[in-house]
Amino acid sequence: MEHSRKKVGILGGTFDPIHTGHLILAEAAYESFSLDYVLIMPNGNPPHKAGQVNVSMAMRTRMAELAVSDNPHLCVSDFEKTPQDYHYTYETLEYLNREHPDTDYYFILGADSLIHFDTWKEPQRICDACRILAATRDHMETEQLRQRIQELSRRYQAQIYPLETPNIDISSNMIRERVQNGKSIRYYVPDSVETYIHENGLYRLTEE
Numbered sequence: 001m002e003h004s005r006k007k008v009g010i011l012g013g014t015f016d017p018i019h020t021g022h023l024i025l026a027e028a029a030y031e032s033f034s035l036d037y038v039l040i041m042p043n044g045n046p047p048h049k050a051g052q053v054n055v056s057m058a059m060r061t062r063m064a065e066l067a068v069s070d071n072p073h074l075c076v077s078d079f080e081k082t083p084q085d086y087h088y089t090y091e092t093l094e095y096l097n098r099e100h101p102d103t104d105y106y107f108i109l110g111a112d113s114l115i116h117f118d119t120w121k122e123p124q125r126i127c128d129a130c131r132i133l134a135a136t137r138d139h140m141e142t143e144q145l146r147q148r149i150q151e152l153s154r155r156y157q158a159q160i161y162p163l164e165t166p167n168i169d170i171s172s173n174m175i176r177e178r179v180q181n182g183k184s185i186r187y188y189v190p191d192s193v194e195t196y197i198h199e200n201g202l203y204r205l206t207e208e
């Protein structure tokens with residue numbers, strides 16, 4: 001009997017905190033590419049955000065768990081949980097490919113991440129290890145995203161696909177600023193995450 005390969009999405013991020021933009025992105029990838037499920041993977045020590053993370057890995061992970069608790073297609077992976085050393089995407093993907101040779105990985109990212117993709121560690125190895133799904137963000141023109149995808153696809157012989165999503169103008173930074181300024185974050189994040197942020201006094205100051 002022939003076994004079909006598994007298709008697993010990975011949405012990596014800092015999730016400081018997770019917000020509705022992340023959730024719509026993950027759900028769109030699941031639906032549009034018929035994925036088996038999507039792993040939401042918080043980074044314990046994100047390479048491009050050294051010293052800029054506001055909340056502990058445990059709390060960022062907890063918020064992600066609360067956010068996806070009612071969605072069977074999304075689950076949180078603590079694979080990149082350790083705070084020592086940076087977690088590079090190529091290492092994570094190569095490890096997962098070795099451990100799960102029956103699975104194809106789809107790394108999901110926003111257009112802002114795709115713009116800086118050349119500065120990531122070992123971009124060629126990332127492209128060799130997964131397919132990339134790129135969603136528009138910050139009102140980037142569809143044409144601009146298409147050109148960037150084409151450029152990177154040629155350079156790395158990469159499989160990069162545009163991911164159709166509405167432009168959700170929400171960022172974690174926006175949430176942090178709104179909390180600091182005493183503004184509502186209702187609907188920007190799931191209710192459970194909003195409650196967690198307020199109960200734990202997160203983001204009122206720049207440090208935890």
Ligand SMILES: Nc1ncnc2c1ncn2[C@@H]1O[C@H](COP(=O)(O)OP(=O)(O)OP(=O)(O)O)[C@@H](O)[C@H]1O
Nearest residue numbers: 012013014015021109110113137168170171172173
């Ligand atoms: N509103 C959004 N629309 C599309 N992609 C998004 C959106 N928010 C985040 N992403 C993508 O999700 C991934 C993880 O994002 P991250 O956790 O850094 O959140 P962020 O909102 O960009 O954070 P910050 O505002 O702190 O920079 C990145 O690939 C990013 O491009």
Ligand SMILES: O=C(O)c1ccc[n+]([C@@H]2O[C@H](COP(=O)([O-])O)[C@@H](O)[C@H]2O)c1
Nearest residue numbers: 012013014043046047048088089120121
């Ligand atoms: O591996 C790298 O060099 C690299 C550089 C920047 C970002 N990433 C990954 O891209 C994802 C989104 O990152 P960020 O900084 O927007 O939260 C997250 O999974 C990071 O680990 C990875």
